[in-house]
Amino acid sequence: MKPSITIVGLGSGGEDQLTLGTLKVLEQTSRRFLRTADHPAVADLKLRGIAFEAYDRLYEQLDSFEEVYETIASELLAEAADRPEETIVYAVPGHPMVAERTVQLLRERAPAAGIELKLLGGESFLDQAFTRLGFDPIEGFQLLDAGDLTREQIRPRLHTVIGQVYDVYTASEVKLTLMNVYPDDYPIIVGQALGVEGQENIRRVPLYELDRLESYGNLMLIYIAASEDDGLRRRSFERLHEIVGILRSPEGCPWDREQTHLSIRRNFIEETFEAIEAIDLDDPDGMKEEFGDVILQVLLHSQMEEETGSFDVYDVLAELNDKLIFRHPHVFGGENAQDAEEALKNWEQMKAEEKKRKGAPERQSLLDGIPKDLPALPRAHKVQKKAASVGFDWPDLDGVFDKIEEELEELKRAVREESLERQKDELGDLLFAVVNASRFIKADPEEALAGTNRKFAERFKYIEKQLRISGRTFGETSLIEMEEWWQEAKERL
Numbered sequence: 001m002k003p004s005i006t007i008v009g010l011g012s013g014g015e016d017q018l019t020l021g022t023l024k025v026l027e028q029t030s031r032r033f034l035r036t037a038d039h040p041a042v043a044d045l046k047l048r049g050i051a052f053e054a055y056d057r058l059y060e061q062l063d064s065f066e067e068v069y070e071t072i073a074s075e076l077l078a079e080a081a082d083r084p085e086e087t088i089v090y091a092v093p094g095h096p097m098v099a100e101r102t103v104q105l106l107r108e109r110a111p112a113a114g115i116e117l118k119l120l121g122g123e124s125f126l127d128q129a130f131t132r133l134g135f136d137p138i139e140g141f142q143l144l145d146a147g148d149l150t151r152e153q154i155r156p157r158l159h160t161v162i163g164q165v166y167d168v169y170t171a172s173e174v175k176l177t178l179m180n181v182y183p184d185d186y187p188i189i190v191g192q193a194l195g196v197e198g199q200e201n202i203r204r205v206p207l208y209e210l211d212r213l214e215s216y217g218n219l220m221l222i223y224i225a226a227s228e229d230d231g232l233r234r235r236s237f238e239r240l241h242e243i244v245g246i247l248r249s250p251e252g253c254p255w256d257r258e259q260t261h262l263s264i265r266r267n268f269i270e271e272t273f274e275a276i277e278a279i280d281l282d283d284p285d286g287m288k289e290e291f292g293d294v295i296l297q298v299l300l301h302s303q304m305e306e307e308t309g310s311f312d313v314y315d316v317l318a319e320l321n322d323k324l325i326f327r328h329p330h331v332f333g334g335e336n337a338q339d340a341e342e343a344l345k346n347w348e349q350m351k352a353e354e355k356k357r358k359g360a361p362e363r364q365s366l367l368d369g370i371p372k373d374l375p376a377l378p379r380a381h382k383v384q385k386k387a388a389s390v391g392f393d394w395p396d397l398d399g400v401f402d403k404i405e406e407e408l409e410e411l412k413r414a415v416r417e418e419s420l421e422r423q424k425d426e427l428g429d430l431l432f433a434v435v436n437a438s439r440f441i442k443a444d445p446e447e448a449l450a451g452t453n454r455k456f457a458e459r460f461k462y463i464e465k466q467l468r469i470s471g472r473t474f475g476e477t478s479l480i481e482m483e484e485w486w487q488e489a490k491e492r493l
């Protein structure tokens with residue numbers, strides 16, 4: 001005889017919520033197991049002479065719920081295998097297929113163990129939620145686990161039920177997650193033991209009070225009614241996509257409708273530089289605003305392509321997700337990277353492999369792929385890194401310094417003896433050599449120069465301040481005096 005386990009649902013309340021089929025199964029076997037005896041129907045069944053062996057002991061012995069569930073599944077499978085001639089009944093709260101991890105584990109493992117599973121449904125806590133809280137799930141509904149709640153799961157346009165609010169810690173975590181979407185005082189409904197006579201408690205509380213209630217337990221849930229308030233979606237990517245679509249629609253903004261990739265190309269560049277400036281100034285408020293402006297440019301260009309049927313912004317996200325995972329095998333693929341340099345090598349290798357898989361035409365030069373519109377300083381840095389990756393590089397920094405001195409002498413000679421065009425060429429050679437030095441000391445040349453620009457501006461502003469204090473202009477001040485102020489600024493700033 002093939003060993004088997006029959007899983008039954010006890011419903012969400014007392015014995016009145018048991019199905020007749022479940023009651024018959026419980027009466028016809030003596031090997032009955034309970035995930036937990038903390039259920040309203042258990043006391044009623046004991047009065048009928050139906051006793052159970054409960055697994056509540058495991059909740060005290062083990063450190064996590066997952067360990068408890070794993071152990072229950074393992075013990076049940078062992079029981080069934082040891083005595084295949086006897087029927088085992090495993091009873092769980094509610095419905096076996098609603099928020100019941102042990103049942104998931106048994107369904108995964110039973111086939112390999114040669115054990116047959118039979119399931120009998122029961123009334124879940126959702127049945128009572130629909131009835132007692134008064135909403136129709138066909139309007140849009142989601143059931144979420146309090147122990148694994150993330151902001152990305154929360155969708156205000158759907159009726160939301162959050163179950164498994166076991167304790168004050170879980171309630172606090174749920175509250176903090178919900179506050180990423182809802183105002184602190186947003187009204188929510190907390191339901192305790194729905195449908196259980198004498199135990200049911202339904203109350204409306206502001207969100208901030210969720211972790212300040214008197215009791216918690218496995219019969220508690222949170223309900224948040226669906227809302228069409230777009231203000232609740234202001235932090236969602238979907239809402240941003242929707243807004244940009246409206247702006248570009250026939251009923252939208254005339255200016256936005258007229259734009260093309262080319263007409264707002266410059267905007268992309270300007271917004272990027274404004275974001276970089278906010279980073280350089282270490283200005284969180286500025287970064288928050290400017291990063292949004294950069295994202296807007298991505299949305300606008302993507303919306304233009306969506307209108308032609310080429311791709312939409314979600315295709316952009318899919319491409320990026322795939323790329324990040326594929327190019328980080330040391331994170332997502334089980335490989336290792338000991339440091340940042342090795343991680344970068346992995347990135348470059350996987351980048352090349354990715355392009356090969358996509359059938360991209362083979363590059364004729366190692367330097368192909370560096371954007372031609374990249375500003376000259378970072379472009380020089382990238383060109384040199386590409387060349388260095390195949391060994392075309394100075395052996396050490398001394399060689400770079402020698403090259404800088406050589407180029408400086410050639411520039412001096414060109415200034416004395418040669419044309420302006422030749423002088424410009426020699427200046428470029430000197431700058432290129434200096435970029436080499438930045439690469440050897442692992443300093444980004446653009447960042448280094450940007451820092452010097454800021455430093456110069458602050459010191460120059462100090463001179464202007466001294467001029468205002470003294471009531472003079474630049475024309476009325478000697479270079480020697482300005483140099484003295486400059487040196488003061490160096491010491492102070």
